[in-house]
Amino acid sequence: xxxxxxxxxxxxxxxxxxxxxxxxxxxxxxxxxxxxxxxxxxxxxxxxxxxxxxxxxxxxxxxxxxxxxxxxxxxxxxxxxxxxxxxxxxxxxxxxxxxxxxxxxxxxxxxxxxxxxxxxxxxxxxxxxxxxxxxxxxxxxxxxxxxxxxxxxxxxxxxxxxxxxxxxxxxxxxxxxxxxxxxxxxxxxxxxxxxxxxxxxxxxxxxxxxxxxxxxxxxxxxxxxxxxxxxxxxxxxxxxxxxxxxxxxxxxxxxxxxxxxxxxxxxxxxxxxxxxxxxxxxxxxxxxxxxxxxxxxxxxxxxxxxxxxxxxxxxxxxxxxxxxxxxxxxxxxxxxxxxxxxxxxxxxxxxxxxxxxxxxxxxxxxxx
Ligand SMILES: [Mg+2]
Numbered sequence: 001x002x003x004x005x006x007x008x009x010x011x012x013x014x015x016x017x018x019x020x021x022x023x024x025x026x027x028x029x030x031x032x033x034x035x036x037x038x039x040x041x042x043x044x045x046x047x048x049x050x051x052x053x054x055x056x057x058x059x060x061x062x063x064x065x066x067x068x069x070x071x072x073x074x075x076x077x078x079x080x081x082x083x084x085x086x087x088x089x090x091x092x093x094x095x096x097x098x099x100x101x102x103x104x105x106x107x108x109x110x111x112x113x114x115x116x117x118x119x120x121x122x123x124x125x126x127x128x129x130x131x132x133x134x135x136x137x138x139x140x141x142x143x144x145x146x147x148x149x150x151x152x153x154x155x156x157x158x159x160x161x162x163x164x165x166x167x168x169x170x171x172x173x174x175x176x177x178x179x180x181x182x183x184x185x186x187x188x189x190x191x192x193x194x195x196x197x198x199x200x201x202x203x204x205x206x207x208x209x210x211x212x213x214x215x216x217x218x219x220x221x222x223x224x225x226x227x228x229x230x231x232x233x234x235x236x237x238x239x240x241x242x243x244x245x246x247x248x249x250x251x252x253x254x255x256x257x258x259x260x261x262x263x264x265x266x267x268x269x270x271x272x273x274x275x276x277x278x279x280x281x282x283x284x285x286x287x288x289x290x291x292x293x294x295x296x297x298x299x300x301x302x303x304x305x306x307x308x309x310x311x312x313x314x315x316x317x318x319x320x321x322x323x324x325x326x327x328x329x330x331x332x333x334x335x336x337x338x339x340x341x342x343x344x345x346x347x348x349x350x351x352x353x354x355x356x357x358x359x360x361x362x363x364x365x366x367x368x
Contacts, residue, residue, distance in 0.1 A: 004117050006081040009041040010074035012067055012105075013367055015308075017340040023306060023332075024146040026172030026199035028057030030306045033336060036066045036102070037310070038109040039367055040077060048113025049365060050105035051314075053279050053305035058254065061101050069095065069102040085114035085125075089284055096282070100257070101305070103282040108314050108361070111283065116360035122314060123354060126287060126321030129294045135323040136354045140330045140346075141166035141195060144185055146173050152181040156188040163349035166193040168225075168329055171210075172201020179213055186219045195327065197225040200254055204228060204235040208242055223249045223273060223301070223327060230254040236270040249273040249299055251327075257281055262289045266296050273299040275329070278315060279307070287322060294324045301327035308340035309333050310363040316345060316352045317361060328352075340365060 017033040038050040052066045073092055082088045089107045096103035115122045123134055142159040144152050144167055156167060167185050171178035186194060202210065207227040214220070224243075227250070228235035240250040251273035256262050257280040265271050274293050276286045293300055302325045304312055312330050319325045331350065333341045344362050345354050 001081050002083050003081060004042060004044055005083045005114070006043050007040050007077050007079065007113075008043040010038070010077045011367060012036060012038045012070035012074050014063060014067060015340070015365060015367075017308060018337045019335050020337050021335060022145070023143075023335050025170045025197070026146065026201040033306050033308060033340065034063055035306075035308060036063060036070055036105060037365055037367065038070050038074065038105045040109045040113050042113065042117065046113065046116050047364065048109045048111070048116055048360065049310055049363065050107065050109030050112065051308060051311040052101040052105035053307040053311060054101050055279065055305045058305070059101065059280070061099055066099055066102040069099050070105055073106050082110060082113070085110040086284065093282070100282050101279045104278040104311070107283040108278070108311065112314070112360045119359045121354065121357040121359065122317035122361045123321035123357065126318055129291055129322050129324040132323045134320050136320050138319065138328055138352055139165065140328045140350045140352065141168045141193070142331050142334065142350060143329070144169040144181065146170045149177065149180050149184060153184050153188060156185040159350070160189040160192065165189075165191065166195060166327075168195040168197055170197050170199065172198040175206070175210060179210070182214060182219060183217055194219060194221045195223045195225065195329075196221045197253070198227045200226055200229045202227045203232075204238040207239055211248065220246070221248050223251050225251045225275060225301075226253040226255065233264070233268060233270050236265075237268060240269060240271055244272075251275050251301055253303065256289070259285055259288050259292065262292055266293065266298055271298070273301060273327070275301040275303045277303045277305060278311060278318075279305040283318065287318070290322055290324055299327070300325045301329055303329040304332050307332050308336060308365070309343040310340070310361065310365055313343040313345060313363045314361045316343070316354065317357070320352075320354045
C-alpha cells in the first residue's frame with residue numbers, strides 16, 4: 001500500500017460566484033453559480049478538487065441533497081488509502097444514484113488527487129479512443145442565450161471580434177424571435193458554425209419547419225441539439241431521418257443522461273450526435289458513452305452545466321485525453337466573474353491549450 005495516496009482530510013462545501021449576465025435557456029435560467037465543491041487532501045498535503053454543478057431546473061437535483069451526499073462520501077474517505085481511484089469511484093456510484101452531479105464531483109476529486117500524486121496531467125487518465133494521440137488544443141463555441149435580438153447581436157459581435165468561430169444559439173421560447181436572432185448571428189459572423197440548442201422547446205414538425213425557414217435564408221446549422229422533449233424518441237427519430245444526408249447533425253442532450261440512454265438512442269437511430277456532460281452521467285460513465293458512440297459512428301459534443309473553471313478545465317482534459325469530440329461547448333467561464341472564471345488553459349479567444357499542463361486538473365478553488 002502506497003501511503004502517499006492516504007486521504008487525511010476531506011471537505012465538501014458550497015461555493016457561489018456571480019454571473020456577468022444571466023444564463024437563459026428555454027426551460028429556465030441561472031443568475032449565479034452555486035455549486036458544491038469537494039476537496040481531498042493527502043497526509044503529504046496534496047489536494048484534489050471536484051465540483052458538482054446542480055442544474056435543478058434540468059435534472060431535479062438540489063444543492064442541499066448534493067452537499068449531504070458529498071459530506072457523507074468525505075466522511076467515508078477520511079483515513080482511506082485510494083491508490084486505485086477508478087475502483088473507488090465505482091464503489092461510490094450506488095450512493096450517488098439520482099445525483100450524478102455529486103458523483104461527477106467525487107470522481108473529479110479522486111481522479112484529480114490521483115493524477116497530482118502521480119505527477120501527471122489529468123488528461124493522461126483517459127486513453128485516446130481509436131488509438132489517436134491526445135488532442136491538446138481546441139476551441140470552444142460560445143452560447144447566445146435566450147434574450148432579445150439586440151442581446152444576440154451584441155454577443156455575436158463581441159465574440160466574433162474575439163475570434164470565436166462557433167455560435168451555439170439557444171432557441172425554443174419564441175419562434176419568430178428565434179428566427180430573427182439566428183439570422184442576426186449568421187449575418188454578423190457569416191463564416192462561423194451555427195449550432196442550435198432548443199432545450200426541448202419544439203415538436204418534430206415545428207422544428208423541421210423552422211429549419212426550412214432558416215434554409216430559405218441560406219442558414220444551415222451544423223448541429224441541432226435536443227429539439228424535442230427528452231422522452232420523445234419518435235420525434236427525435238423523425239427529425240434525424242429527415243435530416244440524414246444534410247449537413248445538420250441531430251444531437252441528444254437531455255435525452256441521454258446515461259450509458260443505457262446512449263445505447264437506446266444509437267440502437268433506434270434516434271440521433272446522429274450525443275452531448276456528453278460530466279454532470280449528467282459522471283465522468284467514468286461519460287467516457288463509456290463517448291467510447292460507445294465513437295465506435296458506432298455517432299459524433300460527439302462535450303458540454304457543461306453552469307460550471308466553474310474547475311469542472312470546465314477537467315472537461316478540457318477529458319476532451320484532450322479521449323480525443324473523440326468534434327464539438328466543444330465549454331464556455332461557461334465566460335459568463336462568470338471572479339476567481340472561478342479563470343481556467344489556466346483557456347484564453348480569451350476560446351482556445352484551450354493543454355500542451356504545458358502540469359499535474360492534475362490545474363485549478364485550485366479556495367475553500368473558506
Ligand atoms: Mg443542451
